[in-house]
Amino acid sequence: MSDPLFTSAEQKRFDEQIAELLTHYPQDRKSAAMLPALRVLQTLKGWLPPEGMKLVAERLETTVPHCYEVATFYVMFHTEKPGKYVIDVCTNLSCALRGAEGLLKYMEQKLGQTAGTRTEKYFLRETECLASCGTAPCFQVNEDHHENLTREKVDRILEKLT
Ligand code: FES
Numbered sequence: 001m002s003d004p005l006f007t008s009a010e011q012k013r014f015d016e017q018i019a020e021l022l023t024h025y026p027q028d029r030k031s032a033a034m035l036p037a038l039r040v041l042q043t044l045k046g047w048l049p050p051e052g053m054k055l056v057a058e059r060l061e062t063t064v065p066h067c068y069e070v071a072t073f074y075v076m077f078h079t080e081k082p083g084k085y086v087i088d089v090c091t092n093l094s095c096a097l098r099g100a101e102g103l104l105k106y107m108e109q110k111l112g113q114t115a116g117t118r119t120e121k122y123f124l125r126e127t128e129c130l131a132s133c134g135t136a137p138c139f140q141v142n143e144d145h146h147e148n149l150t151r152e153k154v155d156r157i158l159e160k161l162t
Pocket residue numbers: 090091092093094095096128129130131132133136137138
């Protein structure tokens with residue numbers, strides 16, 4: 001038998017947070033709460049496991065495919081287990097002009113993986129503008145933003161990721 005999706009504490013948090021969310025939406029439009037409901041699940045589990053997607057669909061009175069339609073539109077939602085740290089490296093224009101591509105190559109060599117691949121520890125990927133063009137180049141590690149990056153600064157940040 002497979003492990004349950006949630007611990008009892010997680011189940012309680014999921015139930016309470018989804019119930020609270022639904023108080024803000026009409027009874028006949030529960031699926032309008034999709035984005036925050038997916039966020040609740042991902043915050044609890046670190047990604048959107050299939051069993052969790054089923055629960056979200058049930059609570060929002062919609063279908064599992066509808067949950068995936070929404071989740072797969074947004075890069076910040078993970079429908080596959082992403083690794084402990086998701087590193088989003090901006091390679092858009094301002095960051096590219098300030099060396100982002102070289103920095104990404106440096107990180108690929110350092111981590112031993114190419115952008116777009118995941119290991120248990122890292123999911124390294126290129127991303128679109130992180131709205132920090134004035135302090136390029138930048139990346140995010142999970143939801144922590146880092147800017148004015150240099151190789152030395154990248155080294156220091158990565159060293160802290162245990
Ligand atoms: S181009 Fe990188 S933050 Fe805008």
